[in-house]
Amino acid sequence: MGPARGLLAWFAFGAVALGAIAVSGGVPALLPHRAVLVSAATAGVSRPPGTPLTVVAHRGASADAPENTLPAQRSARAAGAVWIENDVQPSADGVPFVLHDSTVDRTTDGTGSIRRLTSAQLKSLDAGAWFGSAFTGTRVPTLAEQLADLREHGGNLLLEIKGPHTRDEVATIIGVVRAERMSRRVLIQSFDPVALQHSYDLAPDLPLGLLRDELDADPVAVSARLHLAAYNPAGAALMARPSAIADLHRAGVAVLAWTVDSADGWRRLDAAGVDGVITNRPAALIEWIASASPSRPPR
Ligand code: G3P
Ligand code: CA
Numbered sequence: 001m002g003p004a005r006g007l008l009a010w011f012a013f014g015a016v017a018l019g020a021i022a023v024s025g026g027v028p029a030l031l032p033h034r035a036v037l038v039s040a041a042t043a044g045v046s047r048p049p050g051t052p053l054t055v056v057a058h059r060g061a062s063a064d065a066p067e068n069t070l071p072a073q074r075s076a077r078a079a080g081a082v083w084i085e086n087d088v089q090p091s092a093d094g095v096p097f098v099l100h101d102s103t104v105d106r107t108t109d110g111t112g113s114i115r116r117l118t119s120a121q122l123k124s125l126d127a128g129a130w131f132g133s134a135f136t137g138t139r140v141p142t143l144a145e146q147l148a149d150l151r152e153h154g155g156n157l158l159l160e161i162k163g164p165h166t167r168d169e170v171a172t173i174i175g176v177v178r179a180e181r182m183s184r185r186v187l188i189q190s191f192d193p194v195a196l197q198h199s200y201d202l203a204p205d206l207p208l209g210l211l212r213d214e215l216d217a218d219p220v221a222v223s224a225r226l227h228l229a230a231y232n233p234a235g236a237a238l239m240a241r242p243s244a245i246a247d248l249h250r251a252g253v254a255v256l257a258w259t260v261d262s263a264d265g266w267r268r269l270d271a272a273g274v275d276g277v278i279t280n281r282p283a284a285l286i287e288w289i290a291s292a293s294p295s296r297p298p299r
Pocket of ligand 1: 058085087100160211258259278
């Protein structure tokens with residue numbers, strides 16, 4: 001179920017020797033280096049003309065199952081979603097776990113910061129009962145467990161590095177992706193440009209996406225600076241300046257909008273030409289796509 005990828009998985013752009021680029025819009029300066037870019041098409045998130053938008057299940061099918069758990073992932077897969085979004089943070093002993101909040105308080109029966117809890121402590125928590133009794137006993141998955149489930153049963157991962165991460169922490173995440181043999185089915189995204197820069201430095205073959213609450217003045221320039229395959233803004237921010245989509249497409253950058261759960265929002269983003277929509281309601285979005293263009297199944 002992986003995205004179609006050719007043998008040429010990346011393009012070498014040659015040496016960049018123009019010196020450091022000034023800091024702009026919270027994006028750190030880059031030192032001269034050999035730039036390697038994974039295109040949006042290669043990453044499997046660009047939308048060829050006439051095809052339906054890509055459905056990305058936000059934290060899995062999080063309207064139907066506890067977010068960021070394997071049941072939420074299975075529910076999204078059963079609905080037909082090909083991409084799952086998650087949030088990754090390390091435990092106290094450095095194991096990447098899948099959890100959105102900085103604490104476990106809201107989505108488990110425990111309390112405390114994820115970064116202060118060991119993997120054994122995290123694994124002892126119930127991450128399903130808060131959502132519904134049918135999910136009692138669900139555990140907080142490790143990134144490795146989530147990737148293994150995707151590899152064995154299908155699906156790609158929009159992997160969000162949540163919050164600031166050190167270079168070593170990003171290296172650990174990449175190591176897990178490699179160990180699970182999922183490098184070609186993962187797109188790494190973050191609100192933190194530094195985390196993306198670490199990923200690029202460590203693994204330039206992995207495609208990158210930048211999450212934004214608001215559009216940058218020049219999203220294309222930011223995308224080039226960070227070697228992005230995808231620029232991923234909040235849906236409402238994007239619809240305030242939808243011309244940015246065509247600009248990004250001309251630069252070979254895909255646009256994934258988050259987190260949009262209404263048919264009106266899907267219609268407006270679809271008409272504006274986004275490549276994909278990140279939603280808590282993947283089944284409903286897939287149904288909406290089928291009703292809007294019944295001959296073309298969602299990707
Ligand atoms: O993938 C987009 C979205 O997940 C970003 O916001 O807070 O849900 O991680 P948040
Ligand atoms: Ca997220």
